[in-house]
Amino acid sequence: MGDNGLNEVIVMSPVLEQYIRENYPGYKITSSTCKQIRDMDALNDELDKNYSLVVLDYNWNNKFDDLARIKDKARCEILVNACCRPACTRRGDHYRTIGKYQIELCSIAKSNLGISSANIVKEPFPCECMAYDIYKIKDFPTHISPDDIESKYIPMGFSQFKLEGRTIGDINMLEMYVYYLLKPEYMNAARLELLNILTSRIKHFNILP
Numbered sequence: 001m002g003d004n005g006l007n008e009v010i011v012m013s014p015v016l017e018q019y020i021r022e023n024y025p026g027y028k029i030t031s032s033t034c035k036q037i038r039d040m041d042a043l044n045d046e047l048d049k050n051y052s053l054v055v056l057d058y059n060w061n062n063k064f065d066d067l068a069r070i071k072d073k074a075r076c077e078i079l080v081n082a083c084c085r086p087a088c089t090r091r092g093d094h095y096r097t098i099g100k101y102q103i104e105l106c107s108i109a110k111s112n113l114g115i116s117s118a119n120i121v122k123e124p125f126p127c128e129c130m131a132y133d134i135y136k137i138k139d140f141p142t143h144i145s146p147d148d149i150e151s152k153y154i155p156m157g158f159s160q161f162k163l164e165g166r167t168i169g170d171i172n173m174l175e176m177y178v179y180y181l182l183k184p185e186y187m188n189a190a191r192l193e194l195l196n197i198l199t200s201r202i203k204h205f206n207i208l209p
Helices: 014-023 040-048 091-110 146-156 170-181 184-204
Strands: 008-011 028-031 053-055 076-079 160-162
Touching: 008 014, 014 028, 040 053, 170 184
Parallel strands: 008 028, 028 053, 053 076, 076 160
Antiparallel strands: none
């Protein structure tokens, strides 16, 4: 149903990519940041391939001499709020752990056993970066602010920007949205509105007296 030319998939595995291209040719395909391409020649080679977008490894962020050497900036997508520490050596393993969990989740769903925490065995992956909020990662040299996007990246020819947040908490993700998507003069009003909504829902479930 989704193979209608309007949808897109992000791939890391060459096996999965080949399967999608052969069986679902209507999908646009994005090259994942999980590939962790850190070599400029390899990155430009990736851009020569038939990808709709190539998501850059976040360690390229704010390295403007290197970014200037990218030959097809319009097809690059930049991860602006990477929560990992710069040059994290566990990032690939973390993504693979999430992938295994998702496969197990799908297998349980297909078995019609019902989905609950009791029948999902999630391999632990302790990582302090998962608890970092926008105010912590702003100190990282890989962080890109909304002002940076407008004043530095767009003039260079970049136009695709990505927020991550698959494993961070809802409140933290909402603050990411406020920080990146709202004009400064509306931020506090939006935060107050979100708090009012949250409070009303908590009262509805009798969590507060």
